[in-house]
Amino acid sequence: MFLVQKISPHVFSFLRSSPPKTQSASLAHPFEAALVGRLASLLPLPESSGSVALSWLAQAVHLLAVTFSDAAVLLTGAPSSSDRDALAAYLDSGVALLDACNAASAEIDRLLRRRLHLRFTLHLLASSDGGRNPEKLRRARDSVAEWWGSPRRDIKPFTGDLVRPLAPVVPLRGKLSYVRRATYAVEAASGLIAGAVVAVLGCGRLAVDRVPADFTWADEYHKVAGAVSHKLPGDVSVAEMEAAKAAVRKLTEIMDVIGPNGDGENAERLQEAAKETAKATLELTEGLDALSNAVNELFHSALVLRNTALDGFRMGPQICK
Template sequence: MSRPHDGHRPFFPFGNPFRMILPKGSYLSPKLLALLNSFEENLAERLKKLKPKDRGEVLSLSWLKLAIESLCETHSDIKILITELQFPVSDWDEKWMDVYLDNSVKLLDICIAFSSELSRLNQGQVLLQCILHALDASIAFPSSEQLVQARSSLADWMELISSRNPKLEKCCAILHGIAGSLYLPKAKNSAKGKVLMRAMYGIKVETIFVCSVFMAAFSGSVKPLMDLHVPDEFFWAEAFTDLQADVNGESKMLFSKGNVTILKELEAVEMCSKTLCTMIDEGLGSAEARTLQNFILDFGKRTERLSQGLDLLSKEVEGFFQISLTGRDALLCNLRVCGTDSDLNQGNNGVVRGAL
C-alpha cells in the first residue's frame, strides 16, 4: 500500500522551521513557530496512522471510525491553537469569518446527512434479526413457514440497502463548495493570522478528504472523491498525499468492478444474504441441515460485526457534529460580545458582525 518517492524528505525532530508558506520577509517568533510546528506534526502523525495496512481496511466501518476520530482530534487541536495564540475573534479578517461561518453550516449539513444514512442502515438490523430469529441455528431444520418468513425479510433488507438516501445527493455539491474555499487570501500584517490560516488550511484538507470518502462509501458512487494537491511546503503534505493515493485508488478500483455495496461489513452480510436466498429458493432437504446451521452461524457473526460497526461509527459522527456545532456557537458568542462592546464604545458605528 505504499508508493515510491523521488527522494527523502529531511527529518526535523521538532518540525521543519523552513517549511513555511509565508511572504518573503515575514517573521514568526519562536513561540508562534513552535505552536504551528506542533499542530502540523500532530496532523502528519494522524494522517500516517490512517494509512491502511492492507486493501481490506479501505472503506470499512472500522476505518471510517478511525477517520472521523482523527478529524475530531484535529478540530479540537485548532481550538487549542486559537486559545494558545491568544488571537481574539475581533482580530479575524471579515473574509475568514464569512468563509468559516459558511463552511461550518455546510459541515453540519453533511454530518446530518451522515447520521441519517447510518440511522437508515441501522433500521436494517431489525430485518436481519428477524431473519436470524426465523432461522434459529439451534433448530435442526426450519419449517417451511420459517423459511418463507426469512426469505421475505431477506428481500426487504436487500431492497433497503440497494436504495439511496436523498439527503446524500446534496452532500456532493456541498462538499465541492467547501473545497472551492480551500485557498484563502494570505493574512496581512498579522503573524498570528498567518499561523491560523495555515492551520485552518490543514484542517479543511483533512475534513474534505474524510467527508468525501464517507460520501463515496455511503452513496456507492465515485463522484464525491476528490484528488487534492497539497504543496510540499506543508510538513504533513507527504503523509496526506500517500493516504489520499491509497484510499482513493483502492476505492476507485472497487467502483470500477461494478461494486454497488462498498462498505466492507455491509458487503459481507449482503454476500451471505444472496447465498441464503438462493438456498431457500432452490429448496432445502434434510441432508442440508448441517450446512444450513453452519451458514446461519456465519451469517449471525457477520450481522453482529455490521451492527457493532454501525453503532460505533454513529457515536463518532454524533461526536463530530457536536464538536462542529460547539465551535460555531463559541465563535458566534464571541462575535456578539465583540459587537456589544463595540456598540457601547462607538454608538451606532459599532461592529455589525456582533448581530450574527
C-alpha cells in the first residue's frame, strides 16, 4: 500500500528560482555542495551500539528527502533532448525507491505491532504484586513468548531484490549536464541511504558501488558507506531492537527465577528489570516512529521529483530543444 500522508513543502536555501534553460554543469554546484554537507553531517555514527540506530537512519532518510526536494527545484524547466534520456532513465530507477519505501514502511508497522506484546507484559507485571500473582506472572511469560515467537524480518527474503535496483548506472566519462549530475546524485544517495534502511530492517548487508571521483560529494559518500557497512556484518537488527532484546532476556530470567508459584523473593529485581524493559521499549517506539515519518517524507519527496521529471516530457517538442 502506498503512503499517502500529506507533507508541507520544503524551503530550499541553496536555490531560490528555477535554473535558466542551459546545460551548464555549474548549475549543479550548489546542489552538490549541499549534498556534501548533508553526508558529512551523518558522521560519525553513534558508537553506543554495534549496529545502526533508528535515530541515525531517520536523520539520514530526512536528509535524503530534502535532497530530492532540492533536485526537483533544480530540474524544473524544459530539458534538452539529451537530458530527456537521463530523465527517462531516472523515471525507471525511481520506481525502485518507491518500492523500498513501501517495504520499509510495512516492516516498521509490523515491528510497532509486535512491540504491543511487550507493553502488555509490562502492564501485567505492574499489577502482579511484584510477581506474587501467579496468574498474571504466567500471562506475562506467555506475552513475552509471543513477542519472541511472532514472525520477524518479513522484509529479509526480499532485501536483495529491493536494494539491487537502487544502485545507479555510472554515467559515461566526460562533461555531464546539470540534469545528469543531479539525477545520478539522487540515485547514488538513494542506493546508500534507502539501501541502508532496507538492509538494517532486513538484518542484511549493505553493498554500494564506487562513485567517480569527479563528483565533489564522492569522498563524503564513501566515508558514510564505509561506516554503515562496518556496522552491518549481517543478521544484526537495529540498535534499539538489540537493546530491547537484551532487556527482555534479563526480565525473562528473573521471571523464571521467581517460579510458577509466584514466591515474590525477587520482587525488587523484577521491578528494576521491568523498568529497563519499559525504557528500551519506549526508545524502540520513538525510533520506529521517527523512521516511519522520515520514510513517509522521502516517499512524497520522491513523488515530487518524479512529477517534475514527467513535466519535462509534457512540455512538448516545441519547447524542448
